[in-house]
Amino acid sequence: MSTDHTGRAESLPSVPSIDDPRPHPPLTEHFNTGTATDPDVGARETSSLTVDGEEVSVGEEATIIDALGEVGADEELSALCYYDREDTDRIGPRSECRTCMVETDEHGLVPSCSHPAEDGMAVRTDSTEAEEARSVNLDLVLSDHNLRCTTCGKNGRCELQDAAIEADVEVPRYGVFDDRDEYEPIDESSPFIQIDRNKCILCNRCVEACNDVQVEGVLRIEGSGPDTRIGFQNGADEMMDSTCVSCGHCATVCPTGSLVEQDYTDAATIPVPGFTQENSIGETIGEDYDGQPNPATPMKGNQTYEDDALDGEADDE
Amino acid sequence: MVGTEAATTPAIRVAVGSAEYDRASAVLEAAREAAADVRVVETGPTGAAALAPVMLATADGRTAVHADVSPDRARELVETLDDGELPTDDAHAVVESDEGVPMPETGPLAAGQRRVLARCGWAAPAALDESLAERARDDPDDLREGVAGAGLLGRGRGDGHTDESIAEGWETARESDGEAVVVVNGNESDPAVDGDRLLLESRPAEVLDGALAVAAAVEATDVVVYLNEDDELAARRVREAVESVDAGGTEIDVVAGPDRYIAGEMTMALEAMEGADRLEARLRPPGPSEVGLYGRPTVVHTPRTLAQIRAFVAAPDEFETSAADPGTRLLTVTGDGVAGPATVELATDTALTEAVADGEEYKMACVGGRFGGITRSLDVPASAPALTGARLGTEGGVELFDGATCALEFAGARAKFAREANCGRCVPCREGSKQLVELLRDVYDGQFQPNELRELSRVVAESSTCEFGQAAPRPVTTAIDTFEREIAAHAEGRCPSGVCMETN
Ligand code: SF4
Ligand code: SF4
Numbered sequence: 094m095s096t097d098h099t100g101r102a103e104s105l106p107s108v109p110s111i112d113d114p115r116p117h118p119p120l121t122e123h124f125n126t127g128t129a130t131d132p133d134v135g136a137r138e139t140s141s142l143t144v145d146g147e148e149v150s151v152g153e154e155a156t157i158i159d160a161l162g163e164v165g166a167d168e169e170l171s172a173l174c175y176y177d178r179e180d181t182d183r184i185g186p187r188s189e190c191r192t193c194m195v196e197t198d199e200h201g202l203v204p205s206c207s208h209p210a211e212d213g214m215a216v217r218t219d220s221t222e223a224e225e226a227r228s229v230n231l232d233l234v235l236s237d238h239n240l241r242c243t244t245c246g247k248n249g250r251c252e253l254q255d256a257a258i259e260a261d262v263e264v265p266r267y268g269v270f271d272d273r274d275e276y277e278p279i280d281e282s283s284p285f286i287q288i289d290r291n292k293c294i295l296c297n298r299c300v301e302a303c304n305d306v307q308v309e310g311v312l313r314i315e316g317s318g319p320d321t322r323i324g325f326q327n328g329a330d331e332m333m334d335s336t337c338v339s340c341g342h343c344a345t346v347c348p349t350g351s352l353v354e355q356d357y358t359d360a361a362t363i364p365v366p367g368f369t370q371e372n373s374i375g376e377t378i379g380e381d382y383d384g385q386p387n388p389a390t391p392m393k394g395n396q397t398y399e400d401d402a403l404d405g406e407a408d409d410e
Numbered sequence: 411m412v413g414t415e416a417a418t419t420p421a422i423r424v425a426v427g428s429a430e431y432d433r434a435s436a437v438l439e440a441a442r443e444a445a446a447d448v449r450v451v452e453t454g455p456t457g458a459a460a461l462a463p464v465m466l467a468t469a470d471g472r473t474a475v476h477a478d479v480s481p482d483r484a485r486e487l488v489e490t491l492d493d494g495e496l497p498t499d500d501a502h503a504v505v506e507s508d509e510g511v512p513m514p515e516t517g518p519l520a521a522g523q524r525r526v527l528a529r530c531g532w533a534a535p536a537a538l539d540e541s542l543a544e545r546a547r548d549d550p551d552d553l554r555e556g557v558a559g560a561g562l563l564g565r566g567r568g569d570g571h572t573d574e575s576i577a578e579g580w581e582t583a584r585e586s587d588g589e590a591v592v593v594v595n596g597n598e599s600d601p602a603v604d605g606d607r608l609l610l611e612s613r614p615a616e617v618l619d620g621a622l623a624v625a626a627a628v629e630a631t632d633v634v635v636y637l638n639e640d641d642e643l644a645a646r647r648v649r650e651a652v653e654s655v656d657a658g659g660t661e662i663d664v665v666a667g668p669d670r671y672i673a674g675e676m677t678m679a680l681e682a683m684e685g686a687d688r689l690e691a692r693l694r695p696p697g698p699s700e701v702g703l704y705g706r707p708t709v710v711h712t713p714r715t716l717a718q719i720r721a722f723v724a725a726p727d728e729f730e731t732s733a734a735d736p737g738t739r740l741l742t743v744t745g746d747g748v749a750g751p752a753t754v755e756l757a758t759d760t761a762l763t764e765a766v767a768d769g770e771e772y773k774m775a776c777v778g779g780r781f782g783g784i785t786r787s788l789d790v791p792a793s794a795p796a797l798t799g800a801r802l803g804t805e806g807g808v809e810l811f812d813g814a815t816c817a818l819e820f821a822g823a824r825a826k827f828a829r830e831a832n833c834g835r836c837v838p839c840r841e842g843s844k845q846l847v848e849l850l851r852d853v854y855d856g857q858f859q860p861n862e863l864r865e866l867s868r869v870v871a872e873s874s875t876c877e878f879g880q881a882a883p884r885p886v887t888t889a890i891d892t893f894e895r896e897i898a899a900h901a902e903g904r905c906p907s908g909v910c911m912e913t914n
């Protein structure tokens with residue numbers, strides 16, 4: 094419906110010239126993480142609610158999953174992309190997997206990891222709709238996952254594997270990602286971290302670890318729709334061409350075998366001769382890598398002293 | 411400059427919209443060259459693309475509507491009017507009226523009513539009869555209370571309050587911390603939904619005036635008009651209107667986002683405006699009216715919503731406040747047998763059949779834009795609750811399909827669009843749309859699993875983050891419910907419409 098001869102003087106800007114009142118523009122503002130600026134999703138005040146009939150009180154900033162945790166009802170959910178550990182305030186909730194759906198009287202089905210807890214709310218984890226949604230969404234995650242656990246470096250310490258076992262998934266409805274022609278080559282360019290995007294669930298933890306915790310600005314989300322993937326902010330195709338400093342934080346937070354420290358890539362695999370993760374995919378990139386344009390340093394975890402210069406740099410504004 | 415037109419002098423109006431830009435511009439130029447005494451006014455489009463280029467000749471209380479006008483014909487018409495005679499020969503219609511685009515007995519201008527559309531194709535785009543923003547600045551409480559009392563609902567997927575009370579959104583914005591912003595979301599890339607583009611090209615001054623009135627109501631300091639980068643004519647006209655309206659101290663910015671379907675979603679619009687190099691939806695709640703552009707409370711309205719607000723302030727008595735969805739809705743009719751997209755206006759208690767011209771035959775209609783619902787019958791009122799109750803969409807698009815359309819092929823095409831065009835953020839939409847396509851493909855391989863399709867559709871609709879995923883399965887579910895046997899026949903190797911078995 095457009096014409097290109099409508100006598101337009103000049104093209105419009107994409108960004109309005111209006112005030113950005115945020116008191117401290119985020120430190121990471123110059124990073125192109127590819128991700129949306131989500132609002133704060135936590136509750137504004139303390140609240141009392143019921144979870145499967147049990148009364149619970151939670152404080153400010155709480156989302157529903159905190160209330161579930163109070164009564165142990167979070168055990169019912171996979172809550173796959175939720176990161177409930179020391180860096181919680183800087184990582185997540187990404188709320189992308191939707192395996193944490195619960196039913197509320199007030200709003201119907203909501204993702205418990207990112208919906209604010211509200212006073213008087215009645216939450217149910219066991220409604221048919223909520224159970225169906227969690228189960229279908231977990232199967233949808235698996236449908237895009239190369240489920241070759243036996244050759245995976247995270248076998249036995251993988252959150253997706255745990256979730257699938259806990260949810261008693263026997264045969265995922267939509268199968269698993271098992272098409273050699275469609276696999277992305279494994280990125281072996283970095284001597285410290287291996288990337289296998291065929292195992293990535295796009296939880297964004299690595300991006301937040303790299304940008305918001307380490308303040309390195311290496312990783313991002315790129316593409317859209319079926320082409321959405323983890324990429325590098327400097328546009329590199331391979332990790333070794335990125336600005337990665339090999340701190341390893343991304344691999345630490347990755348729930349799956351998508352980012353694995355090279356020392357561990359074969360650590361948990363079952364030793365079947367000739368059957369390794371590389372040949373399960375069939376293709377790798379970066380194996381012959383020998384240039385080092387960026388100051389890649391040994392992984393922090395491999396260094397002998399803990400409080401190294403990089404940590405200082407990360408905190409240095 | 412607030413334009414006014416003396417209705418009594420003979421006048422020629424040439425409707426110039428982006429769809430007919432070159433042809434209509436040539437007509438306008440010819441008319442201007444030929445005119446001696448008559449006034450020649452460049453207006454925006456009328457909404458009836460089939461008639462374009464349209465020229466209206468008015469004299470002595472009568473208006474002749476001329477359709478498909480050539481530059482030569484334009485000269486003749488102007489000369490006739492200059493000679494003091496209304497040119498009625500070969501007119502599409504001649505109507506006893508000199509106020510607003512007349513409504514003939516038949517043809518695309520005959521459908522529904524013209525309230526919001528009254529001056530589309532009639533007034534110069536930058537002209538404004540009455541500033542409602544001024545009234546709102548004098549008495550913002552009156553506007554707020556009026557709109558709250560009437561229960562006006564937001565219109566279109568790009569609105570911050572689609573099919574929900576806009577007054578509640580205003581209250582939220584007023585109660586939230588920070589200086590509020592009003593965003594006019596005019597970025598709609600769905601070719602089957604043209605109401606917002608029509609208003610931006612025809613009535614930009616009214617759209618801006620409506621936005622300024624909302625700004626007064628919510629005490630916003632800024633109005634940002636967000637267009638589609640391909641809508642060049644709308645951009646030019648909006649900028650001209652910015653020069654002509656009295657903003658009363660409110661800052662107005664005009665910006666453009668990408669020509670992508672997702673760029674019209676309210677939070678992806680905000681992302682685009684904040685300069686994101688990749689668009690994805692934001693989590694909600696809290697929604698934009700609490701935390702929006704740069705964290706400021708942001709009231710997002712489509713041009714269609716703003717036009718309703720203006721219509722309400724201008725004539726509150728015409729709004730049935732007891733109705734669940736008072737006012738009118740703009741619907742664009744496109745598809746098989748439709749000569750050209752026609753954007754018409756229906757009161758919300760009027761059936762959609764009114765939007766379709768007599769003799770337009772169809773096997774099925776998709777109501778509600780790209781992710782609308784499939785139906786055999788348009789005998790459904792145009793109100794949001796009625797459409798939703800009939801499992802149709804409220805986007806404002808009615809696409810007609812004739813017997814040569816296969817319901818399965820149609821559903822598959824819409825599911826593929828969902829698979830390719832989603833932002834990629836959430837699993838139900840990103841992965842669910844892939845599996846919807848796969849399950850539909852399985853039908854061609856002999857396996858039709860309606861329950862699996864329904865289960866998946868349910869979960870995608872109920873657990874996706876934004877309206878894209880929430881609406882995406884609708885063409886599939888409504889196609890299954892309406893044409894179950896036709897779809898099942900494909901599993902036996904037969905396409906009853908005879909269109910898709912050879913290719914699959
Ligand atoms: S190892 Fe590299 S990519 Fe990973 S968090 Fe550290 S700097 Fe970022
Ligand atoms: S690489 Fe790992 S941490 Fe990063 S998005 Fe994928 S699954 Fe999540």
Ligand code: SF4
Pocket residue numbers: 672690691832833834835836837839840874875876877878879880
């Ligand atoms: S519903 Fe679709 S478009 Fe919306 S956030 Fe999810 S993936 Fe993106």
Ligand code: FES
Pocket residue numbers: 171172173174175187188189190191192193194204205206207
């Ligand atoms: S854990 Fe809530 S959406 Fe992933």
